[in-house]
Amino acid sequence: MKIMVINPNSSADMTNHIRKALEGIKRSETELTVTCPDKGPVAIESAYDETLAAFYCMDLVKKANAENYDAVVIACFADPGLVAMKEISDILVVGIQEVSMHVASMLGNKFSILTPIKKRIPSKNNDVWRNKLPYNLASVRELGMTVTETDEKPDLAQRRIMEVARKAVEEDGAEVIILGCAGMVGYAEKAAKELNIVVIDPTSVAFKYVEAMVEAGIKQSKRALYAHPSEKEYKT
Amino acid sequence: MKIMVINPNSSADMTNHIRKALEGIKRSETELTVTCPDKGPVAIESAYDETLAAFYCMDLVKKANAENYDAVVIACFADPGLVAMKEISDILVVGIQEVSMHVASMLGNKFSILTPIKKRIPSKNNDVWRNKLPYNLASVRELGMTVTETDEKPDLAQRRIMEVARKAVEEDGAEVIILGCAGMVGYAEKAAKELNIVVIDPTSVAFKYVEAMVEAGIKQSKRALYAHPSEKEYKT
Amino acid sequence: MKIMVINPNSSADMTNHIRKALEGIKRSETELTVTCPDKGPVAIESAYDETLAAFYCMDLVKKANAENYDAVVIACFADPGLVAMKEISDILVVGIQEVSMHVASMLGNKFSILTPIKKRIPSKNNDVWRNKLPYNLASVRELGMTVTETDEKPDLAQRRIMEVARKAVEEDGAEVIILGCAGMVGYAEKAAKELNIVVIDPTSVAFKYVEAMVEAGIKQSKRALYAHPSEKEYKT
Amino acid sequence: MKIMVINPNSSADMTNHIRKALEGIKRSETELTVTCPDKGPVAIESAYDETLAAFYCMDLVKKANAENYDAVVIACFADPGLVAMKEISDILVVGIQEVSMHVASMLGNKFSILTPIKKRIPSKNNDVWRNKLPYNLASVRELGMTVTETDEKPDLAQRRIMEVARKAVEEDGAEVIILGCAGMVGYAEKAAKELNIVVIDPTSVAFKYVEAMVEAGIKQSKRALYAHPSEKEYKT
Amino acid sequence: MKIMVINPNSSADMTNHIRKALEGIKRSETELTVTCPDKGPVAIESAYDETLAAFYCMDLVKKANAENYDAVVIACFADPGLVAMKEISDILVVGIQEVSMHVASMLGNKFSILTPIKKRIPSKNNDVWRNKLPYNLASVRELGMTVTETDEKPDLAQRRIMEVARKAVEEDGAEVIILGCAGMVGYAEKAAKELNIVVIDPTSVAFKYVEAMVEAGIKQSKRALYAHPSEKEYKT
Amino acid sequence: MKIMVINPNSSADMTNHIRKALEGIKRSETELTVTCPDKGPVAIESAYDETLAAFYCMDLVKKANAENYDAVVIACFADPGLVAMKEISDILVVGIQEVSMHVASMLGNKFSILTPIKKRIPSKNNDVWRNKLPYNLASVRELGMTVTETDEKPDLAQRRIMEVARKAVEEDGAEVIILGCAGMVGYAEKAAKELNIVVIDPTSVAFKYVEAMVEAGIKQSKRALYAHPSEKEYKT
Incomplete structure (x- = not known):
């Protein structure tokens, strides 16, 4: 099976970080491509960034369809452009946010989301709402680090994740923690x-989920x- | 006051249709600009279309900010890119969908939305959800006409609006009807x-709403x- | 246009306070009447007060209809008797609570309400529920001052509003604050x-909203x- | 125990109808007073009617408190003025609507409400919402008879109740029917x-409920x- | 009337504790049987315990039906097996949890539940959800005592109930407290x-409720x- | 990996049916055990049946834990005893109902559930509620066949599934159909x-899901x- 992340x-x-993490967990027979658009924000931290990123990802999704991939995984904890991508695809498309929220809902009472910076808290709350899972959310808490910093300062990131997750558990009643940014890949095990x-x-769990759903024939x-969007004129 | 639609x-x-309609209702002292991006879909009928349209509208929103407009109105009953636009603006930005749904909620028990084509019904349901007004919705019903057709065949559009609105009232308990497409501008009065x-x-009501909010100093x-989105590198 | 507040x-x-505030913001061509019933509670601070006030306002609403007003604004952050007033009116009737809650919902993630005294907190929570906007509420917080005190001690009121609004922002995640009592008119700007x-x-925003809706022909x-209530015998 | 209805x-x-029905089911030691205000609408069929009725009932509630009643039952399926009455009372006050909706929620999956006339359907929907039981409602259906008619034409009322209840069961999935008007007292048994x-x-069930709660010491x-409402000036 | 608890x-x-408490409040003409299964957990503190207890109670429910009882009360604040018991009964069956939550919803703004141990908090939250009353809950707080301890150490239990209830009132806005365990019977009055x-x-209130509903003919x-479950083979 | 179904x-x-279906889709290295309790209802069609079945399954779940299985799948579209099973297990336990509802929520706007017999419709509605996914449900519709019949009359079952699914799509707006009974295994492909x-x-999808989650280390x-339930005395 061929999966494009x-x-x-x-x-x-x-x-590269994401590729490395997924190569360590993929099934041996899975052909994995991890890629990113060559335009757009280097780190997605606002709806504006999401709008741009979604636009620039569309061609990659079309490419995955054209080149006989079996599924596409969108590896950003905002699922930018996800509905549009599902529309233009005949192959399975999943977002790491939707999968991780639904999986988390089955693993404990309520989940908390760790997000890089404080001003994004309402945005993550709204993402839970968009996924129609408001009753499964314990809290959204911020690390106080930008997306880039979580990627560049692994020791600090690990420590902050421990501190903040502990607060979510003790003060908000969380039983499951979602690392709400693709930049936090690799820190889950120690905290757990x-x-x-x-x-x-989210990236790891969504990836394994997709391997299974492709085998199950689910799209x-x-x-x-x-x-599919109706045929029409697109001015360029 | 200067408003960009x-x-x-x-x-x-x-x-042009929208400009004509708004010129007939704007306050005399309001300076009105009605414009559209020169790229993207000629008619927005999918999330894919919304993704492209949102991208191409960003520059117009920046222009409105740079040229001292007082407010921006997004005239498409999907509010594409609205959150991003509010982020990058220091001036008031409103979407015709959000305003019309909130106003409708105060005018009667429940509202129904008329949407051009059938396959967009779940999308409009989700828009109501996104606006956090699920308890005010009676139904979404389709005209069975594309966006372009509602603009090009006014007699048919008027007749279909009457027929479908009547069903929404009689079968779904609607007391307020929202004409859920900017292409339906001008048909409200007769049906009412x-x-x-x-x-x-929605376009007319949102426009008058914006005139008032600018006067009230609301943003x-x-x-x-x-x-505002954080500073960062955007690859181009 | 003639508006009765x-x-x-x-x-x-x-x-008088309300009249003065509104005369400063009304459009020059708007004929403004600000009035109050000559019976009932001098300050509305309970459902009992609301019941009495609603009863005594009915004649004023009928008068507005009889004397060709274009709209009525109910200027108490409890919207007492609002449904009944909309029933008996052929002209637009709005409550300052419903308008301010709906407007606030479009301006930020969640709003907080400042209410005069602590024991009214559950009542304001229920008002949000009645307006079917429970998902937009961050919190209700009390000033610790009676309605009359907020009117009589402007300096203290301004200071308390600042203190409590800050808590709502920092502890509850509010991005919008609603001054939840007509007696708090005039304190918004400094806090913002x-x-x-x-x-x-709420009074100012609802008033500007009504001017716009009258122009838009909305009722x-x-x-x-x-x-309209059915014809019947009313024993007197 | 002394109960005022x-x-x-x-x-x-x-x-008189209500008194007769309740005298047939009250416990022998219960002292029952059934009364009505001497002013206000003879039949409550609008929010306007509720506003007037609520106002005129206040003195009766005060009287029940003054004369050492143990509880008050408000016998109108709109619970007009109920919150105010609970405020001014040291004795238990219940509305027949709140009790019947909560009891019905424990007896089957969902309940339907029969209401006299069609235009009151949204009002009864909102009453369910106000009682925070939206997930227990199957439907609201109208008899097509005014409150007065249900009282005056018992045969027709019984027949219509049967017909409409059957529809609620078969088409809406109702397992419990609430006769949503005090005028429908006496028709339950045959339909069941x-x-x-x-x-x-509702009147009978709420009355028995109150007898039990008084014995249990619940208020x-x-x-x-x-x-209790704060002390203040009431202009008269 | 014959009631089996x-x-x-x-x-x-x-x-025995429960029997004693109920004998003090039952109507003189009520024939009361208080019993328990002779198998299963001595204290129900998990879903596993509930599963076992539910199973072992089924025969008692069948016995109540066979021996012409008028109603059954399930006296555990988890209502284990309640839906199954209502299915196999022609007589009224109520759970003390469902009744106390519904009654509490009519007595104040929001209720809080006191539960024995901390790890059961999410379970009680879910119980509120199952009863479809999420909007009436202020909080669930733990005593920090096992079910058995609440029964064996009455002084400590009373003191802890006071402390925790006070926190629920002051910090969570509770106006009604539900003693969320049959072992807490007898502590209500002092705290109130x-x-x-x-x-x-819950046990006392549900018991009085049932006496009334039996008189009202409600099932x-x-x-x-x-x-009733369909006829079928049960392997044994 | 060892999985017990x-x-x-x-x-x-x-x-046997379930075993056959799963052997056709399991990964070659997965060791699969499909089993059932030797006591309890042969077909689960009521809460009473669920109560008995849950009780008799507990030993199998303990066995799976004792014999080093990696996960347990409960293959009945009611998830009987699921919370208790998760409590007593250190290994992953999933129910086919929870997984299929969450997966379905990501694949389309709303899902419909096909259930064997009409009187179980409210029960399936409540199951959706319990899984906190009420906003993703289009409808529950019945086949008009018992669980046993769906297993014994495959041609009729296939035909009924097609008919009822079509109604769910056309009348209720379903985009995803869940075959709501383990007896319907094998009919999905043709209908799709x-x-x-x-x-x-549900059985197939949940099984593939579990294979992936075991690989991902998720419990x-x-x-x-x-x-884990607290230690205590269980009378036997």
Whole structure:
């Protein structure tokens, strides 16, 4: 099976990180491509960034369809452009945010999301709402680090993740923690062990989920919400 | 006061229609600019179209900020890119969808939305959800006409609007009808009279709303959700 | 256009305050009447007070209809008797609470309400529920001052508003503050500037909103919820 | 124990009906007073009617408190003025609507409400919302008879109740029917038997409920929502 | 009238406590049986315990039906097996949890639940959700005592109830407290007096509720959700 | 990896069906055990049946833990005893209902559930509620066949599934169909093709999901909701 993982952040470094993490967990027979658009924000931290990133990812999604991939994974914890990507695809498209939230909902009472910076908290709250899972959210808490910093300062990131996850557990009643940024890949295990909770690395979990769903023959319904866009003129 | 109305559909015809309608209702002292991007879909009928349209509208929003406009109105009943636009603006930005849904919620028990084509019904349902007004929705019903057709065949559009609105009233309990497409501008009055209900033309209502809010000094909060995007590298 | 603003509190002082504030922001061509019933509570601070105030306001609403006003604004942040008033009116009737909550919902992630005294917090929570906007509320916080005190001690009121609004922003995640009492008119601007948020003075915002809606020809639907009461015997 | 049942409709006939029904089911030691205000609408069929009725009932509630009643029951399926009554009472006050909706929620999957006339359907929907039980409602259906007619034409009323209840069961999935008007007292039994469902006569059920709660020493909390109104000037 | 109260905890001591409490409040003509299964957990503190207790209670419910009881009360604040019991019964079956939550919802703004141990908090939150009353919950707080301890150490239990209830009132806005364990029977009165709130002892309130409903002829609907299980083979 | 699939229905025939279906889709290296309790209902069609089945499955779950299985799948579209099973397990436990509902939520706008018999419709509605996914449900529709019949009459079952799924799509707006009974295993493919929608066979999808989650190291959190039951006396 061929899976394309698209990092909507136009950062080669972060894309390499993701590739490395996924190569360590993919099934041996899975052909994995991890890529990113060559335009757009190097780190997605606003709806404006999401708008640009979504635009620049569209061609990659079309390419995955044209080159007989079996599925596409969007590896940014905002699922930018996800509905549009499902529309233009005949192959399965999943976002790491939607998968990790749904999986988390089955693993404990409520989940908390760790997000890089404080001003993004309402945005993550709204993402939970968009996924229609408001009753499964314990809290959104910030690390106080930018996306780039979580990628560049691994020791600090690991320590902050431990501190903030502990607060989510003790003060908000979280039983599951979602590392809400593709830049936090790789920090889940240590936090889970020390805090006796489940910590979800969305990219890894979504990737394994997709391998299974491809085997099960599952794709998005093309009936209405994700139907192909009508033919029309696009001015260029 | 200077207001820029952006039609995210790249259709000069539809933009002219909107301009004409708004010139007839604007306050005399309001300076009105109605414009559209020169790239992107001529008619927005999918999330894919919205993604492209949102991208191409960003420069117009920046222009409105740079040229001392007082407010921007996004004239497409999907509010494409609205959150991003509020982020990058120091001036008030409103979408015709958000305003018409909130106004409708105060005018009767529940509202119904008329949408051009059937496969867009779940999308409009989700738009109501995104606006956090699920308890005010009676139904979404389709005209069975494309966006372009509603603009080009006014007699048929008027007749279909009457028929479908009547069903929404009688079968779904709607007391307010929202004409859910900028292409339906101009059809509200006749339907309202004949059916003894309120029919909202979102573009007109949102425009008058914006005139008032500018006078009242009201803008979106720049605190968190609509805070300016952080400085960063955007690859181009 | 002729607009009647009814202060349901039977206090001439507070009514004068409101008149003064609105005369400063009304459009020059708007004919403004600000009035209050001559019976009932001087300050509305309970459902019991609301019941009495609603009763005594009915004649004023009928008068506005009889004397060709274009709209009525109910200037008490409890919207007492609002549904009944919409029923008996052929002209637009709006409450300052409903308008300010809906407007606030479009300006930021979540709003907080400042209410005079602590024991009214659950009541304001229920008002948000009644307006079907529970997902837009950050918190309700009390000033610790009675309605009359907020009117009589402007310096203390301004200071308390600043303190409490800051807590709502920092502890509850509010991005918009609603001054939840007609007695707090005039304190919005300073708080907004200092806290970098939006502060809504419900009376002013609702008044400007009504001017716009009258121009747009918008009224409540008379179809069912706000249909005229059936003819019948009223014992007197 | 002494219980005062207040019919907010100022109709002696309907009040007599209610008295008769309750005398047949009250416990022998219960002292029962069934009364109605001598002013206000003879039949409550709008928010306007509710506003007037609520006002005129206040003195009766005060009287019940002054004369050492143990509880008050408001016998109108709109619970007019209920929050205010709970505020001014040290004794238990219940509305027949709140009790019947909560009891119905425990007896089957979802309940339907029969209401006299069509235009009141949205109002009853909103009453369910106000009671925070939206997930327990199957539907609201109208008899097509006024409140007065349900009282005056018992045969027609019984027949219509059967017909409409059957539709609620078969088309809306109702398992419990609430007779949503004090005028429908006495019709429950036959409908229940024939349709193999539960039919709730709100006045009877609420009355028995109150007898039990008085014995259990249960009253509304006076902590905040139902706290006594603050002392103040009431202009008269 | 004959009422069977089933304590699903297989503890003779706790069952005796409940019997004693109910004998003090039952109507003189009520024939009361308080019993418990002779198998299963002595204290129900997990879903696993509930599963076992539910299984072992089924025969008691069948016995109540066979021996012409008028109603069954399940006296455990988890309502274990309640839906199944309503299915297999032609007589009224109520759980103390469902009744106390619904009654509490009518007595104040929001209720808080006191639960024995901390790890059960999410479970009680889910119980509120299952009863479809999420909007009436202020909080769930733990005593920090096991079920058995609340039964064995009455002084400590009373003191902890006071402390925790006070926090629920002051920090969470509770106006009604539900003693969320049958082992807490008897502590309500003192807490209510000192804190000026309503404290509900679920077993007592549910018992009085059932006496009234039996007199009113109210039972669960046998239409669908609580229909008798179909005939079939049960392997044994 | 070793996975135990437990069919809570005590039917060897149905268990064989499930085994056959899963052997056709399991990964070659997966060791699969499909089993059922030797006591309890042969077909689960009521809460009473679920209560018995849950009880008799507990030993199988303990066995899976003792014999070093990696995960347990509960193969009944009611997830009987699921919370208890998660509590007593250190290995991953999933129910086919929870997984299929969450997966379906990502594949289209709304899903419909096909259930064997009409009187179970409210029960399936409540299951969706319990999984906190009420906003993703289009409808529950019945086949009009018992669980046993769906297993014994494959041609009729296939035809009914097609008919009912078509209604769900056309009348209720479903884009995804869940075959809501383990007895419907094997009918998904044909319906999906003909109706151009997604049809989920819960057992297959949940099984593939579990293979992936075991590889990803994902288990339920043992923090609170699914914590091990406290030690105590169980009378036997």
